[in-house]
Amino acid sequence: MRRGVMICLLCALFVGLLPLVPSEARQALDIYFPLDDQDAENHGDALVTSGSGSMTILVKRADFNWFEYFSLPKNANFRNSFTISTEVTSVQERGIAGIALGNGEIDLLFAIRQEASTGKDNGSVQIGIANRDEVDYLKKKTITYPQIPFTLRMDYNVNTGEVAGYLNDTLILRADKRDSSRLVSISTVKTAALYAGSLPQYLKASVTFGELALQAE
Numbered sequence: 001m002r003r004g005v006m007i008c009l010l011c012a013l014f015v016g017l018l019p020l021v022p023s024e025a026r027q028a029l030d031i032y033f034p035l036d037d038q039d040a041e042n043h044g045d046a047l048v049t050s051g052s053g054s055m056t057i058l059v060k061r062a063d064f065n066w067f068e069y070f071s072l073p074k075n076a077n078f079r080n081s082f083t084i085s086t087e088v089t090s091v092q093e094r095g096i097a098g099i100a101l102g103n104g105e106i107d108l109l110f111a112i113r114q115e116a117s118t119g120k121d122n123g124s125v126q127i128g129i130a131n132r133d134e135v136d137y138l139k140k141k142t143i144t145y146p147q148i149p150f151t152l153r154m155d156y157n158v159n160t161g162e163v164a165g166y167l168n169d170t171l172i173l174r175a176d177k178r179d180s181s182r183l184v185s186i187s188t189v190k191t192a193a194l195y196a197g198s199l200p201q202y203l204k205a206s207v208t209f210g211e212l213a214l215q216a217e
Contacts, residue, residue, distance in 0.1 A: 029079070029216040033070050033192070035209065046196075054089060057196035058206040065135050067100060067107065067193040070212065077188050079216040084192050085153040085166075087210035088112075095205030098195035099154050099212075103186045106131060109195060110154040110165035110173075114145050116201075127163050127175040129184050135197070138180040141173045149210065161185040189216075 035055040041048045046066040047058040059066055088097045091114070098111030107130040114123050123145030128137035146167060153166035161183065164174040177183055192214050198205035 029073075029076055029214075031072070031076075031192075031214045033212040033214075035212060054208055054210050055194065055212075056090070056206055056208040057194065058204065059095065059196055059198040060204050062198055062203050063200040065130065065133070065195070065197045067130070067132060067195050069102075069191045069193045072190055072192060072214070076190075076214075076216050079189070080158050081217050082156045082158070082189055083153065083215045084156075084213070085151060086194060086212050087149055087151050088207060089149045089210040090206070090208035091148060092207075093202045093205040094199055095207045096195070096197035096199070097152065097207040097209075098197070099152050100130065100191075100193040100195050101154070101156055101186065101189050102130075102191045102193065103188055104190050106184050106186065107191075107193060108154070108156055108163050108184070108186060109135060110152060110163065111135075111137075111195060111197070112143075112145075112152065112167065113197075113199070115142075125165055125167060125173050127165055127173055127183075129182065130195075136182065138183055139173060139175040143167070143172065156186075156189070158185075158187060158189075 036050050036053050038050040045061050049056050084099050086099050094114040096111050096113040098109050100107040100109045109128045109130050112125045121142045123143045126137040126140045128135050155164040162176040194209050196207040
């Protein structure tokens with residue numbers, strides 16, 4: 001018994017002297033994606049071009065969604081919270097602009113769109129889920145569409161599953177399981193994405209993004 005206790009004490013002292021390997025994974029992660037490093041890509045129904053620090057997504061048919069994905073490094077896994085943000089510098093043909101976080105199969109999306117009305121409530125922000133092809137909006141708030149340029153930001157809490165959307169750094173919409181049971185919780189975030197979509201009554205739409213940044217803790 002004495003020997004066992006001594007070995008345990010020595011082990012405890014030895015372990016206490018070792019650096020904590022997981023501490024590196026807990027350090028804050030800041031990523032800025034270089035949008036102007038991307039080659040032009042024609043995907044048929046969508047054309048993605050970049051230059052001068054910006055990226056433009058042109059959707060070439062009505063009621064269509066396009067996600068431009070960026071892979072996250074492995075040390076982004078097993079984080080407790082994520083923040084993704086972008087600047088929208090141009091919107092044509094009432095294009096829908098958004099940002100998303102995903103696990104390779106399902107995306108959490110925060111988006112803004114212009115409505116058909118021209119009055120005060122001529123826009124809306126929405127939180128939804130997507131599977132790369134289809135978008136299912138789960139919560140919506142009517143707003144006055146902002147002047148361009150504007151910024152979008154989405155916070156995702158892995159532990160609570162809450163998604164919060166910000167417009168020009170002001171919290172404007174949030175959602176969790178209490179709002180919709182269809183809101184999927186993503187335990188491992190693998191991708192960030194810029195999103196552009198077109199309305200059913202428009203044959204095309206384009207959105208230009210000025211930056212894309214991600215922070216994780």
